[in-house]
Amino acid sequence: MTTDTSERGLERLICTALTGSRCDPGAAGSEDDAPARSASWICGAPQDYDREYCVDITQLGAFLRDTQPQATETLALDEDGPTRRRFLARLQGEITKRGTIDVLRNGMKHGPVALDFFYGTSTPGNSRAGELYAANRFSVTRQLRYSRDETQLALDLALFINGLPIATFELKNSLTKQTVADAVQQYVRDRDPREKLFEFGRCAAHFAVDEHEVQFSTHLRGKDSWFLPFNRGWKDGAGNPPNPDGLKTAYLWKQILTRDGLTDILENYAQVTETKDPKTGRKSAAAIWPRYHQLDVVRKLLADVRANGAGRRYLVQHSAGSGKSNSIAWLAHQLIGLTHDDVEAFDSIIVVTDRRLLD
Secondary structure, three states: OOOOOOHHHHHHHHHHHHHOOOOOOOOOOOOOOOOOOOOOOEEOOHHHEEOOOOEEHHHHHHHHHHHOHHHHOOOOOOOOOHHHHHHHHHHHHHHHHHOHHHHHHHOEEEOOEEEOOOOOOOOOOOHHHHHHHHOOOEEEEEEEEOOOOOOOOEEEEEEEEOOEEEEEEEEOOHHHOOOHHHHHHHHHHHOOOOOHHHOOOOOOEEEEEOOOOEEEEOOOOHHHOOOEEOOOOEOOEOOOOOOOOOOOOOHHHHHHOOHHHHHHHHHHOOEEEEEEOOOOOOEEEEEEOOOHHHHHHHHHHHHHHHHHOOOOOOOOOOOOOOOHHHHHHHHHHHHOOOEEOOEEOOOOOOOOOOOHHHO
16 A cells, blocks of 8 residues: 555554554544554644643643642633633743743643643552553644734644643655645744743654655744754665655654653653853853664663673764763763663663763
């Protein structure tokens, strides 16, 4: 069967892989389009997105009611009134100040109430933590109209965790003679970085995707936006290898954007860092999302240590400018406490480097 690689076809393909449903905007559910029982994502509805506060109010409300009913009963999430608006304004302010990743990791206080917005990976044997992790609501929304002013502008896809936006997508296809480069240009030219959804720290990543390649940016700045490849590489070069089972870029939604895969990135890789210029004293913030080769090498090394323990040797080659420092830091951080046969594999982690910056 021929794969539909039109933009609409790609939207449906990604949504079906994540949720078991095409998630057609405004379409009535049918038996053929019903989510599969094993699906780990939920179809979001475009009309549930609150453009003023940048949240999927339905998914956010459902998560809070399911996991923290006593803490949230005073938030009046079911009606658009002053109480709910004060809560959403508080949430938006915390995201603006700290970023979505930090709010997901650490929650926030609203008056006397402490609220959690995400439950991380549970430790083995902790059934309650496992139940809370399972209660997280990962949702994908097609044709998200995001602008408060230009109400017809829409993104192809947006991903949410418990109602908070985490990633956006622009999709292109070669059938219309458009490629990932056109998706990048759409972000650069047509997506106003002053829109709340595109503010720094609001989404962890913005993806430009076609059937051959993936690129991403962590900070949209108009013509100054910077996109990096998120490709697997092919024959010691750029791009992606052929996929006998579908599109070359299917690894993105089948391997990277699973519940567990995305949780791992949010817990151990994605972050906002702050640096200080020693000459001017000015502070600047940067959002970090791992590139594919960084994520791949760290996960492979961790998996090998879990399986075989300490004592093996590895050679990892990164080209200049490909993020060796972050790969080293991510690996060292996660080797701490890593177990093999229920025993910690390492007593200490030592990094030897000639680069003062790595400190």
